[in-house]
Each structure stands twice: as C-alpha cells, then as structure tokens.
Amino acid sequence: xxxxxxxxxxxxxxxxxxxxxxxxxxxxxxxxxxxxxxxxxxxxxxxxxxxxxxxxxxxxxxxxxxxxxxxxxxxxxxxxxxxxxxxxxxxxxxxxxxxxxxxxxxxxxxxxxxxx
Amino acid sequence: xxxxxxxxxxxxxxxxxxxxxxxxxxxxxxxxxxxxxxxxxxxxxxxxxxxxxxxxxxxxxxxxxxxxxxxxxxxxxxxxxxxxxxxxxxxxxxxxxxxxxxxxxxxxxxxxxxxxxxxxxxxxxxxxxxxxxxxxxxxxxxxxxxxxxxxxxxxxxxxxxxxxxxxxxxxxxxxxxxxxxxxxxxxxxxxxxxxxxxxxxxxxxxxxxxxxxxxxxxxxxxxxxxxxxxxxxxxxxxxxxxxxxxxxxxxxxxxxxxxxxxxxxxxxxxxxxxxxxxxxxxxxxxxxxxxxxxxxxxxxxxxxxxxxxxxxxxxxxxxxxxxxxxx
Ligand SMILES: Cc1cc2nc3c(=O)[nH]c(=O)nc-3n(C[C@H](O)[C@H](O)[C@H](O)COP(=O)(O)OP(=O)(O)OC[C@H]3O[C@@H](n4cnc5c(N)ncnc54)[C@H](O)[C@@H]3O)c2cc1C
Numbered sequence: 001x002x003x004x005x006x007x008x009x010x011x012x013x014x015x016x017x018x019x020x021x022x023x024x025x026x027x028x029x030x031x032x033x034x035x036x037x038x039x040x041x042x043x044x045x046x047x048x049x050x051x052x053x054x055x056x057x058x059x060x061x062x063x064x065x066x067x068x069x070x071x072x073x074x075x076x077x078x079x080x081x082x083x084x085x086x087x088x089x090x091x092x093x094x095x096x097x098x099x100x101x102x103x104x105x106x107x108x109x110x111x112x113x114x115x116x
Numbered sequence: 117x118x119x120x121x122x123x124x125x126x127x128x129x130x131x132x133x134x135x136x137x138x139x140x141x142x143x144x145x146x147x148x149x150x151x152x153x154x155x156x157x158x159x160x161x162x163x164x165x166x167x168x169x170x171x172x173x174x175x176x177x178x179x180x181x182x183x184x185x186x187x188x189x190x191x192x193x194x195x196x197x198x199x200x201x202x203x204x205x206x207x208x209x210x211x212x213x214x215x216x217x218x219x220x221x222x223x224x225x226x227x228x229x230x231x232x233x234x235x236x237x238x239x240x241x242x243x244x245x246x247x248x249x250x251x252x253x254x255x256x257x258x259x260x261x262x263x264x265x266x267x268x269x270x271x272x273x274x275x276x277x278x279x280x281x282x283x284x285x286x287x288x289x290x291x292x293x294x295x296x297x298x299x300x301x302x303x304x305x306x307x308x309x310x311x312x313x314x315x316x317x318x319x320x321x322x323x324x325x326x327x328x329x330x331x332x333x334x335x336x337x338x339x340x341x342x343x344x345x346x347x348x349x350x351x352x353x354x355x356x357x358x359x360x361x362x363x364x365x366x367x368x369x370x371x372x373x374x375x376x377x378x379x380x381x382x383x384x385x386x387x388x389x390x391x392x393x394x395x396x397x398x399x400x401x402x403x404x405x406x407x408x409x410x411x412x413x414x415x416x417x418x419x420x421x422x423x424x425x426x427x428x429x430x431x432x433x434x435x436x437x438x439x440x441x442x443x
Contacts (some may be wrong), residue, residue: 041397
C-alpha cells in the first residue's frame with residue numbers, strides 16, 4: 001500500500017508534496033515526481049496539497065491511471081535511461097537531491113499543456 | 117555510573133513503546149522510556165493527534181490523542197521514567213547489561229532494551245539556507261512566546277503549527293507575517309478563520325529563497341510561486357514550521373541488522389544484538405503488517421521474552437492481568 005504520483009505531475013513538479021512528506025520518500029525526476037513505494041508510510045499528507053490532483057492511494061487509482069503505479073516502481077527498481085544502476089531505496093530525497101532521470105514512459109509523454 | 121539505570125529501556129514513546137512500558141511495569145521491572153520528541157505518542161502525536169482511529173480492538177472509535185493519553189495512564193501506576201527530548205545514538209554491550217547514550221550526553225544502563233523507534237526520530241524539516249541562523253533568530257519550534265516580545269516575526273508554513281504559532285505570537289510580537297507556498301492553509305478550519313480575522317499579514321503563494329543577515333536574521337527573501345517575483349521581508353525572528361521528517365540512521369549506527377531501514381527480528385522479537393529487542397513499525401519479518409494493534413502485540417512479546425533474559429528463572433508467560441492487583 002502506497003500513494004502514487006500520476007502523469008498529471010509531468011512538467012509541473014510543484015513540489016508541495018515533497019514539503020509535506022514526513023518520511024521524505026518523494027523523489028524529483030526531470031519531468032515529474034515519484035513516490036518510493038517501500039518508503040511510503042501511507043499517511044496521505046501529500047494528496048491534498050497537490051495543485052493538479054496528481055496523487056492517489058494505489059488502492060483507489062482510476063483504471064486509466066493504474067499504469068502510473070508500475071511507473072513509480074520502475075523509477076526506483078529498474079535501471080533508468082542514462083543511469084548505470086537502479087536507485088532502489090535510498091532512504092530520503094533530501095539525501096539524494098534531484099535524480100536527473102525519468103522512466104521510459106514519462107520520457108515519451110507529450111509536453112503537458114497545463115505547464116507554463 | 118550511568119545517569120539512569122533501569123531493568124528495561126524503551127527507545128521510542130509511540131504506541132508500541134508505551135505498551136512496552138506498561139508490560140515491563142506489569143512484570144515488576146523498572147522501566148524508562150526515551151523519545152526524541154518532547155511529547156509521547158510517536159506518529160500519532162506528530163502526524164494525526166485529532167484523527168479518529170477505528171481499528172484498535174476494544175475501541176470502536178478513539179481519537180489519536182485520547183489513545184495516547186490512555187496508554188500513558190495505563191503505564192502510569194508503574195512510574196516509568198520518561199526521558200523526552202532525548203535521541204538515542206549509541207549502544208554498547210557490557211556483558212551483564214547495555215549502555216545507551218544520547219545526543220545530549222545522557223547515558224542509560226539497562227538489562228534489556230526494547231527498540232520501538234517506528235519510522236525513526238522526527239526532526240523539523242530544515243529551512244533551505246537557514247543552517248547558519250539556527251539559534252540566531254531562526255527557530256523550528258516555539259515552546260514559549262515570551263522571547264518574541266516586541267519583535268517583527270515571520271512564520272513560514274501552512275499547517276497547524278505554523279498557524280497556531282502565528283496566532284499565539286499576535287499581540288506579543290510587534291508584528292507577525294505568515295508566508296506559505298499555497299493560498300490554502302491545511303490547518304484546522306477554525307484556526308484559519310481566526311487567522312483571517314487577525315492582524316497577521318499573510319503572504320501567499322510564496323516559497324522562501326534565502327535568509328539574510330549578518331550573523332543574526334535580518335530578513336527573509338521569498339519568491340512568488342506564480343509570478344516568480346522576489347521580495348524581501350525584514351524581520352528580527354523567523355519561525356520555520358515546515359513539518360517533520362523521520363530519520364532512522366541513529367539506530368542503524370548501533371549495528372542492528374536491518375532490511376530497508378527496518379530491524380530484523382525473530383519470533384521472540386529479539387534482534388541480532390544481545391539484550392536488544394524490537395517491536396512496532398520498526399520491525400521486519402515475512403508477513404509484517406504495520407499497524408498499531410500489531411505493535412501492541414509485538415511489544416508484549418518483546419517485553420515478556422526480555423524478562424527471561426533479565427532473569428533466566430523468569431517465565432515468558434507473564435500470568436493473566438486479571439489475576440493480580442494493579443500496582
Ligand atoms: C496519518 C496516519 C494515519 C494512521 N492511521 C492508522 C490507523 O487507523 N490504525 C493503525 O493501526 N495505524 C495507523 N497508522 C500507523 C500507526 O500510526 C503506526 O503503526 C504506529 O504509530 C507505530 O507505532 P510505533 O510505536 O511502532 O512507532 P512510532 O509511532 O513511529 O513511534 C516511534 C517513536 O520513536 C522515536 N524514536 C525513533 N528513533 C529514536 C531514537 N534513536 N531516539 C529517540 N527516539 C527515537 C520517534 O521519535 C517516535 O516518537 C497511521 C499512520 C499515519 C501516519
């Protein structure tokens with residue numbers, strides 16, 4: 001059980017959720033933010049602060065957004081384009097800073113028209 | 117000689133630790149409970165004191181802070197020694213007992229330790245660029261309003277702490293400005309209404325960029341999240357209420373065997389270290405479920421097994437509480 005950031009976050013990256021997360025489990029990719037599923041404690045603090053309503057508990061993801069759950073996992077457990085090894089569970093995004101990569105799926109998404 | 121000597125030291129005053137304190141007392145063991153936070157209650161106190169909890173057996177519904185109060189009251193007859201505001205960072209095995217050291221220098225010797233550290237110690241989230249001003253005009257918690265008398269104060273944040281502190285400072289401080297990165301505040305609706313009716317200057321949606329001053333805080337620079345325009349707000353004091361983050365590393369430094377920042381335990385809740393047991397959210401084993409009721413059970417298992425380490429003649433089973441008179 002964990003929260004998931006869906007693709008509405010792409011090119012927006014408001015970062016309010018990062019400020020809320022008590023376990024620092026939200027990591028910054030190039031185009032969107034991602035939640036480390038093993039580090040998330042399911043507290044729900046991030047969900048209401050997202051200005052584009054991109055965050056859902058994985059239990060209630062709308063059908064068309066179920067792919068985003070797998071995409072959050074891929075960000076941490078697959079080797080991302082341009083990287084040499086998987087990120088895994090680093091134990092806090094304040095430690096890692098921006099990751100400077102995205103999942104293959106995120107990279108292919110068209111520019112977000114809502115971004116300025 | 118250590119500063120404190122007890123049979124059982126409980127590290128972490130969340131629900132699991134408070135139940136461990138009760139069980140240690142029930143077994144006739146002297147007990148101390150240590151927590152980095154100034155108050156007992158762990159995640160419940162830090163993250164959701166006002167929420168209703170519906171899955172505590174025997175309580176169809178209970179408010180978070182009431183559950184914590186009940187746990188403290190349940191252990192109270194055994195007079196646990198509370199060591200609050202203390203972070204445990206060091207552990208050494210001395211054969212017949214263990215010595216635990218804290219950041220403040222406090223030392224505790226115990227015959228057994230129950231680690232109920234949950235997701236780790238909560239620390240205030242630091243204000244970017246604020247490090248050099250900590251204690252020189254920048255504070256992360258406001259235990260009393262007196263030092264702010266006559267000052268121009270800026271509070272950063274949008275949660276209950278930020279809004280409550282801003283309201284408390286109004287009338288004491290010369291002026292109060294509240295800055296937040298969103299237009300909406302997630303503090304209690306009632307507090308937000310009080311804020312609207314107050315003399316507090318509210319600036320949103322801005323995020324802090326830099327703290328300025330020569331040794332002590334003189335101003336805060338903020339940037340408008342939408343227009344990207346920056347402005348400088350002169351002030352004598354700055355309060356950053358940006359929430360908490362949890363950090364498990366002080367416990368990892370003990371040499372505990374962990375997996376993804378959780379402590380591996382066996383069926384008696386024993387860890388790899390002599391005389392050290394664990395219970396609650398911090399434990400890991402196949403099938404682990406992180407809930408308060410599970411932590412309660414693990415705390416009972418840990419303390420009753422620790423009792424046999426403290427006194428090899430003792431039995432694991434404590435006897436039924438229905439049989440004995442309370443202390
Ligand atoms: C929003 C939210 C809602 C929840 N709702 C429910 C629910 O409805 N039902 C349910 O069963 N569970 C719920 N939970 C989960 C529940 O709160 C946890 O399972 C529970 O708090 C775990 O208790 P604990 O005592 O093991 O650890 P914690 O509550 O995490 O307490 C650990 C304590 O140890 C301290 N500590 C850690 N390391 C050190 C150290 N080195 N030195 C000093 N102190 C230290 C910490 O400061 C902390 O106070 C919820 C959690 C959240 C965030």
